Amino acid sequence: MTKTIRRRQILKGSALTAAGLGLAPLMRPRKAAAAEPIKVGILHSLTGTIAIAEASVVDAEKLAIEEINGRGGVMGRKIEPITEDGASDWPTFAEKARKLLDRDGVACIFGCYTSASRKAVLPVMEKSKGLLYYPTYYEGLEQSPNIMYTAQEATQSVIAAVDWLAKNRGKTFFLIGSDYIWPRTTNKIAKPTIAKVGGKVVGEDYFPLGHIEFSSVINKIKASKAEVILSTVVGGSNVAFYKQLAAAGITGKSQALLALAVSEEELSGIGPENAAGFLSCMGYFQSVKEPANEKFVKAFKAKYGAKRVTGDTLECGYTSVYLWKLAAEKAGSFDVPKVVAASSELAWDAPEGKIKFHKSNHHLWKHARIGEFGKDGQVKILYESPLIEPNPFPKIL
Amino acid sequence: MTFDTIAMQVFNGLSLFTVLVLMALGLAIVFGLMGVINMAHGELMAMGAYATYATAALFERFFPSLMGIYFLVGIVVAFVVTFVFGYALERGLIRFLYKRPLDTMLATWGLGLILQQLFRSVFGPREVGVPTERWLEGAWHITGSISLPLGRIFIIGLTIVVSATVYLLLFRSRWGLRIRAVTQNRDMSGAAGINTARVDAVTFAFGCGLAGIAGSSFTMLASTGPTTGQQYVVDTFIVVVFGGVDSLLGTFLSAFLISQQQSGLELFLTGSMAKAAMLLMVIVVLYFRPNGLFAMRVRR
Numbered sequence: 001m002t003k004t005i006r007r008r009q010i011l012k013g014s015a016l017t018a019a020g021l022g023l024a025p026l027m028r029p030r031k032a033a034a035a036e037p038i039k040v041g042i043l044h045s046l047t048g049t050i051a052i053a054e055a056s057v058v059d060a061e062k063l064a065i066e067e068i069n070g071r072g073g074v075m076g077r078k079i080e081p082i083t084e085d086g087a088s089d090w091p092t093f094a095e096k097a098r099k100l101l102d103r104d105g106v107a108c109i110f111g112c113y114t115s116a117s118r119k120a121v122l123p124v125m126e127k128s129k130g131l132l133y134y135p136t137y138y139e140g141l142e143q144s145p146n147i148m149y150t151a152q153e154a155t156q157s158v159i160a161a162v163d164w165l166a167k168n169r170g171k172t173f174f175l176i177g178s179d180y181i182w183p184r185t186t187n188k189i190a191k192p193t194i195a196k197v198g199g200k201v202v203g204e205d206y207f208p209l210g211h212i213e214f215s216s217v218i219n220k221i222k223a224s225k226a227e228v229i230l231s232t233v234v235g236g237s238n239v240a241f242y243k244q245l246a247a248a249g250i251t252g253k254s255q256a257l258l259a260l261a262v263s264e265e266e267l268s269g270i271g272p273e274n275a276a277g278f279l280s281c282m283g284y285f286q287s288v289k290e291p292a293n294e295k296f297v298k299a300f301k302a303k304y305g306a307k308r309v310t311g312d313t314l315e316c317g318y319t320s321v322y323l324w325k326l327a328a329e330k331a332g333s334f335d336v337p338k339v340v341a342a343s344s345e346l347a348w349d350a351p352e353g354k355i356k357f358h359k360s361n362h363h364l365w366k367h368a369r370i371g372e373f374g375k376d377g378q379v380k381i382l383y384e385s386p387l388i389e390p391n392p393f394p395k396i397l
Numbered sequence: 398m399t400f401d402t403i404a405m406q407v408f409n410g411l412s413l414f415t416v417l418v419l420m421a422l423g424l425a426i427v428f429g430l431m432g433v434i435n436m437a438h439g440e441l442m443a444m445g446a447y448a449t450y451a452t453a454a455l456f457e458r459f460f461p462s463l464m465g466i467y468f469l470v471g472i473v474v475a476f477v478v479t480f481v482f483g484y485a486l487e488r489g490l491i492r493f494l495y496k497r498p499l500d501t502m503l504a505t506w507g508l509g510l511i512l513q514q515l516f517r518s519v520f521g522p523r524e525v526g527v528p529t530e531r532w533l534e535g536a537w538h539i540t541g542s543i544s545l546p547l548g549r550i551f552i553i554g555l556t557i558v559v560s561a562t563v564y565l566l567l568f569r570s571r572w573g574l575r576i577r578a579v580t581q582n583r584d585m586s587g588a589a590g591i592n593t594a595r596v597d598a599v600t601f602a603f604g605c606g607l608a609g610i611a612g613s614s615f616t617m618l619a620s621t622g623p624t625t626g627q628q629y630v631v632d633t634f635i636v637v638v639f640g641g642v643d644s645l646l647g648t649f650l651s652a653f654l655i656s657q658q659q660s661g662l663e664l665f666l667t668g669s670m671a672k673a674a675m676l677l678m679v680i681v682v683l684y685f686r687p688n689g690l691f692a693m694r695v696r697r
Contacts (some may be wrong), residue, residue, distance in 0.1 A: 047514075051522040052622065179669040207668035210628045212619040213416070215409040215549075216663035216671075222542060223402045236524050239620035243529070247536050247546030269524035269620050 037073075037080035038334060040065070040324075041100035043111030043121070048088025052235075054113045056265060057135060057317040058083065059304055061110045064321035067299065074325045075332070082106060090120035097121045101128040107334040108133060110320050113313070115139065115181060122147065131336045133324060135316035137261075137283065139185035140392035146336070148343060149363045150323060151316040152283045153392045154186045160368035160385045161230070161258055161281040162193045169256040170227025171199035176217060177232030179206040186232050186260060192396045202226045207233070212240035218248045221255070229257040238262060242274040252277030258370070263311035264377060272377035283366045284315040284352035285379040293351035309377065310351075319350045323357070355387070363390030401542040406664060412549040413656035415556035418649060419614060420629055421636040422563060423607030425648040428637055430580050431600060433491055434502045437509035438633060439626025441605050444482065444512065445475035445612030446621040447520055453527045468530050468617075472555075475613035476606045483605025487598045495597075509626065516623040524622035533617065548617045555614055559607065560649075566603075567645070576600050639679050641689025650691055655679075 042061055044054035065079045073079060082104050084096040093112065100106045101124065108131040112118040115138050125132050125146040132147045140153035165173075173194050177183025187204065194201055202224040205217050214237075221229060229250075233241050238259070245257070258279040264286050267275055286297055286309055296318060300310055323346065328334050331342035340362075347356035355364050365387040371379035420442070427435050435441075449471035456467040490508070494501040533551055536544035567573035578586040579596045587593050612621075615629075640651030655675055662671035682690055 047517070047522075051517070052524060055522060179667075205667045208672060211668060212615075212628065213413055213659075215412060215546075216406065216660045217668060219402060219405045219409060220664060222405075223399070236620050236622055236625070239524065239526055240618055243548075243618060244546070247534075247548055249536060249538075249544055269526060269622075271526040271528070271620075273528075274526075 037078040039080050039082055039104055039106045040321075041097075041104065041106040041109035041111065042081050042083045043086055043093065043096055043100065043109050044113060045088040045117075046083075046085040050088040050113055050117075052269070053265070053313065054086075056308070056311075057113065057313050059308075060300065060310070060314040060318040061321055063300060063303055064318045066303075068321065068325055074328055079321075079325075086111070086117060090116050093117040094120040094124050097124045097130070097132075098128065101125075101130040107131070107328075108324050108336070108339070110135065110317060110324075112136070118142075118147070129336055131324075131339060133320035135320050136313050137316075139182045140394070141185065143361055143363075143392055145340065145362075147362060148320070148323070148340070148357070149390075149392070150320045151313065151364075152366055152368070153363055153390055154182070154189050155391045155394050156366055156388045157260055157281050157283070157368050158186050158190050159193050160388065161260065161370060162190055162199070163197060164281075164370050164383050165228045165230070165256065165258060166194070166197040166199050169258075171197070172202050172224075172226045172228065173199055174203040174205075174221050174224055174226035174229045175201060175232075176203075176205045176207075176221075176229060178209050178211075178234045178237060180209065182261075183232035183234070187230075189394060189396060190230060207237065209235065209237070211237050214241045214244045215248075218244055218250065221250070222248065227255060229255060231257060231259045232261055233259070234261045235266075236269070238266065239270045239274065242270055242278070246274055252279070252372075262373075263313070264309045264379060265311035265314065267373065267377045268309065272373065272375055275373045276375045278373050279370060279382075280373060280379060281368060281370045282312040283368065284310075284312045285369055285371050285381060286310045287371070287379050287381055288352055288369070289381075290349075290351060290353050292349050292353075296351040315351050319348070319352070319355070322348055322350070358390050361390060361392060363392055365389055399542075401540065402664075404543050406660065408545055408549075410657045410660040412553060413660050414653050415553045416615070416618070417632065417636050417652035417656050418560065419552070419556050419607075419611040420633045421640075421648050421652055422559065423604045423611065424633050424637050425604075425640075425645055426563075426607065427601055427604035428634075429642050429645065429648070430576065431597065431604070432498065433495075433601065434498055434505070435491075435604075436502055436506040436630070437512060437626075438505075438608055439628070439630030440509045440512040440516075441479050441483070441608035441626070442612030442615070442629050443516060443621060443623070443626035445479050445609030446616050446625060447516060447525075447612075448475040448478040448609065449613040449616050450520070450525050450527050450621060457528075464528070465531060468527075468533070471527075471616075472610055472613045475609040477609075479609025479612075480602045480606035483602035484598055486605070487601040491601060492594065492597065513623045513626070520623070522623060524620040524625075526620040527616045529617065552614050552617070555610075559610060563607070563645075572596075572599070635676075635679055639682065639690055641691040644689070644691050647689055647691030651689070654690075 044058050045051045065081050069078045086093040110133045112134050113136050118134055122144055134147055134149050135151055137151040175187045260281055262280050297310055327339045327343040327346055331338040343357045344359050353367055355366055368385040369381055370383040371381040424438050427433050452471040452474045453467050456464055533548045536546045538544045575591050575596050579593050636652050640647030659671055659675050662674050
C-alpha cells in the first residue's frame, strides 16, 4: 500500500519538476538584447588527471573575456562565461557540452584539451548546431563545421621541426613517443618528411602513457647513434625520460632532442634543470618578441601571479576568445553559421604574431617556432618559420 | 649488439628489478601476509613521494645548507608519515573489514580516490618534482659507453638495505615470530597470549611504511602527481600475485623474472609491445598456476 502511494507521489513530483524545468526558460521575461550579456561556455577539466594541463587554459580564456568586457564587450554586450568541469572524463565532456548548448544557450564554447574529449563533444556540437573553439595542438584529420581549431595541427609543427633539425643538428632520427593517436600520427608525417630531406630513421619506439622506465630505450638510442631524438612523449613520463637521459649523459649536446609536446608550463613539473639544452617546437613561447605578447604576458602575470608562465595552449585559448569576438563583430551576429562564415580568412595580431584563419578548413595559418630550454625554464627562440598553411588531411597519410 | 649494450642492459634489468621489489615489498606484507587487498597502496606510495617533496621544500626554506642530505631525511619522513597513517587506517577502518575482503577492496579503492583529491587540493593538480641531490647526479663511467646512473645505484643499495631489514624483522625477531604465528593461526596465537590486534596494526602500518619508502625513492626517477599512485599500483599487484600471494621469496623471484623480461624485450620490441608480452606471460602462468608461480602451500 504505502509503496504504491509513494511511487505515485514520486512520479507526480518528478513530472512537475520536469515540466518546471522545461518551462523555466520560457517564463523568464526577455530583456532588451543590448543590455543582456551574451553567454559563452568554458569547458575544460578542472579535476582529474588532465586538469594539470587544462586548468590554466581556463585562466587565459577568462583573462581574455575580462579584457574584452573591460572595453565594452562584444557589440555592446558583456560576455558572461559559464564554466563547466569536464573532469577528465569524456562522457562528462559530452554531457556538459549538451548542458551548455541546450540549457544555457551559449553562443559558443571554448574548451577541450585531449583529442578524446573533442571527439566526445563533436557529435553534440554538430547535432545542437553549437560552436567549439579548440585550443590544443593535435594530430589533424578532422574538420567539423561546428569546430574552430586554433592551435597547430600536426603538419604545422613536425614538418618545420624536421626541416630545421636536418639542416642544423643532423640527419639520423630516433622517434620516441607515448602510445596513442597524436604521437603515432605525428611520426607518420615525420617519416616521409625525414626521407624527403635526405635523413634516416634509425629507431622508433612507443610507451604507454605514464610510463616511467626509459633506461632500455635510452640504451637503444645510444646504440643507434642517432643525431636527433624526436620526442612526442607527453605528460609526466617526460620527467622520468629527461632525468634518465641526463643520468645517461645525453644532454642535448652530442645528441639533440626536440620535444613536440613540452611547453614552458609542463616544464615546471619536469624541472627546468632536467630539460635545459633540449629543444622544443611550438607555435608560441612566452619569450616571443611581439608587442601583443608583452601585453599578454604582463596581464596574465598581473592577474594570476608573477610566478605563472604562459605557454602554447594557454595562448591559443586566449586567442580563441578574441577570434570569436572579431568574427561575431564582422558578422554582426552571434549566429553560429554567420560567425563561422565570417571567420574565413579572419586575421588578428595575436601574442604569437599575426595569424589568420584558413579560407575554408577552420584551422589557422600559424608560425612554427623552435627554441632551446634554458635553466630558468624559459625558451630561447632559435628559429621562426613564416606563416604555415594548415593542412589537416595531409596526402602522405 | 655490442658488449657495452648488453652490459648496460643487464644493469637496466637489475635496476628495474630493485624498483619492482621496492614497490612490491609493502604490498607483499599487507596483501600476502595479512590478506588485505589494499587498493590504496599506490596512493600510499604517492604519499611517501609527497612527504619527500615537502621535506625538500622545508629544507630549501629553513636549512639550505643541509640540502645535501635532505633526501635521506626525506626517506625517513616518508616512512614515518605513511607508517602513522597506516596505523590509523588499520585501527579506524581495515580492522572492521578483515572478514569481508570484497568490502575491503571497495573501501580502500574509495580511500584511494579521497587521497588523490586530497593531494590535488593540498599540492595542486600539477606534477611536482624534487631537486636531485648533487651526489646522486650523473653517472659512474666505467668505459666510454658503459655508465651507471648514480641514482639507480642508490636505489639498488636502498633495496638491499630495506630487503635485509624486512628479512631480519620477519624471520629473526620476536615481532616477526608473532606476525607469522598470527597469520598461520590467529586463534591459537591469541590463546598463547599474543595481542593479535596490536600485531595486525603494526604489521599493516609497516607495510604502508614500506610503500612510503618506495614512493620516496621514486621521486628520483619521476615526478609526483595526484594520480601517480595509480601508475604504480597495477605493477605492484602484478608482481605480488604473479609470485604467489603468500610467499615473500616468490615476490622477489617474480620481480626478477618480470624485470628481466620487460627490459630485455624492450630492446627488441617497442615499449608498449614489451609490456603486452610481459602481461601475456603473467596471464599464461596464472592460468596454469592460479596460486602464483612460487606458491608453496596449496592447502588453505
